[in-house]
Amino acid sequence: MTRTVTLVLVDPAGRLLGALPPYEVPTPWWQEVDAVVCGAPVEVAVLRLLSGVSDRPGIGGAVSYLAEVAAPPAVPLRPVDLELPPHPLRAPYAEPGGPAATVGWATAALDRLGRPAKEVAQRRTWNLSAIWRLDGPHGPVWLKQVPGFFRHEAAVLRRLGAVTPGLVPPLLAADDDGRMLLDHVPGEDRYGADPAERDAIAADQHALQVRALPLTDELVAAGVPDLRGAALARWIRAALAPHHAEAVLDGLEERLAQARRCGVPDTLVHGDLHPGNVRSDGDRRVIIDWGDSFVGHPAFDILVLTIGLPPDASDALVAAWCARWRADVPGCEPERAVELLRPVAALRAAAVYAAFLAGIEPSERVYHDADVPHWLAQAATLLGRG
Structure with a gap:
């Protein structure tokens, strides 16, 4: 295509x-x-x-x-009748001069690090990020700029890089405008990973989450969203308020309270742990794209990781996840927590996309328009209210 x-x-x-x-x-x-x-x-x-x-x-x-373009090009252009008004939700990198400012920041930062960039290539731009690859004699570096609702990603990478080196991309530099310089991670994104590889990813994430347990308050203070317990319910309700989701929100607080009583501790959650957000060269795996991260219940990550698997493989992946938590937190009930949170995971996904729609300009909403009704329908099915 x-x-x-x-x-x-x-x-x-x-x-x-x-x-x-x-x-x-x-x-x-x-x-x-x-x-x-x-x-x-x-x-x-x-x-x-x-x-x-x-x-x-x-x-x-x-x-x-x-x-x-830097100057009017020497090629014929078709006249265009188009208004280009400003918009308060437009990302800085989507404005004229924005890419140049971001690349200028990155090249200056790399010069200070002794890693000058010789070539710059734009790779992606949309409402969730802009990405460039910068190549030089010391190897490639990735420049990423994110909108305000993802700006805690740098804080997450900085802290995880200290306690789980090798499991997240090395953060070389960051600023307060959502810009990050990330060292290159060899390999490929693991879309299509089989159940065995997904289980290895789940084991990596479990180890990371156990190490992150003492960091939760520090992460929240650094700007990572605090979606523990009742805070998650409040956030979901606020995000979905424009979408008339009352029928699937009934009982949300009690369901979260029951999950909390299962004893699995809150920790750092990736928030979008599908295999495509893991890179591997065959020897090691690195978990990337932490913009959706929050402090909350770790079951949300395993539920994302099972998406697309047949029931038997999904059940085995969840069972292995539960065994890890039972081993590290004796007396907890991870199986019950997962079942309680399955519909909440769908509601959280709907709320994530609703928050995107509320935080981006109208021309970009086409990317996410169908996602809120899709996940609300998933939640209704899981709750038996479809």
């Missing part, structure tokens, strides 16, 4: 210049822009999505982006 891409160009001051002719790119995912940049007839920095039309939003179809 491919995309048909149209780039609407602006200069660094944000003045509209016109549009390039549409062209095909070989990768379908709208947020991936490396092929978009490479396929353009002029040097561009992609700022943000303008529109997309596809049978599967976010994948394939016809997509238009706003892109910045």
Whole structure:
């Protein structure tokens, strides 16, 4: 599957210049822009999505982006009648001048570290992150900038890097605007990992969560969301208030109270622990993308890790997870906690996407519009209220 891409160009001051002719790119995912940049007839920095039309939003179809050029290009441009008003929820990296400012921060930081960058390539931009790869004589480095609701990721990586070295990407630098420099992690993202590999990921995460137990208050003080017990219920209700979810929220607080009485301790939760958020070179695994992390019940991670598995494999993965917690916390009841939290995990997922929708500008909401009703329907089924 491919995309048909149209780039609407602006200069660094944000003045509209016109549009390039549409062209095909070989990768379908709208947020991936490396092929978009490479396929353009002029040097561009992609700022943000303008529109997309596809049978599967976010994948394939016809997509238009706003892109910045340093000067009017020497290629014909099509006139465009388009308003480009400011928006209070727009990410800094989606504004003209934003990518240059972020790359400038990164190259200066790498110079101070003695790791100068010789080549810079934009790889991704959307409402959840912008990512560049910077290459130099000391190897590749990844530059990532995230919106405000993910800015605790750097604090998580900094603290985990001290207590679980090798399990998370090395953080080289970070600032208060959501920018991070991450050392390269060799290997590939483990989408499609089989049950055995998922169990190894679960074991890695368990070890990390046990080591993070003494850090919970420190992590919360550093800005990591505190979603322990009743705080999770309050957050879910607030996030889902615009989505008329009252029918599936009845009894939420009592369900969380019962799960708490099962005795599995609250710790750092990754929040989106699917295999694609793990990189491996065959020798070691590194857990990446901690923007969804929070302090809360560790069962939420194992429930994400089972998604897509057949029932027998899912049950075996959960059983192994339960055995680890029983061994480390004698007397706890992890099996009961998991069953109590299954529908809450679906509600939490719906609330996550609802929070995204509330925190991003309208043109970007196409990525997440279908996710809230999907997860609310999942929760209703698990609660027997579908």
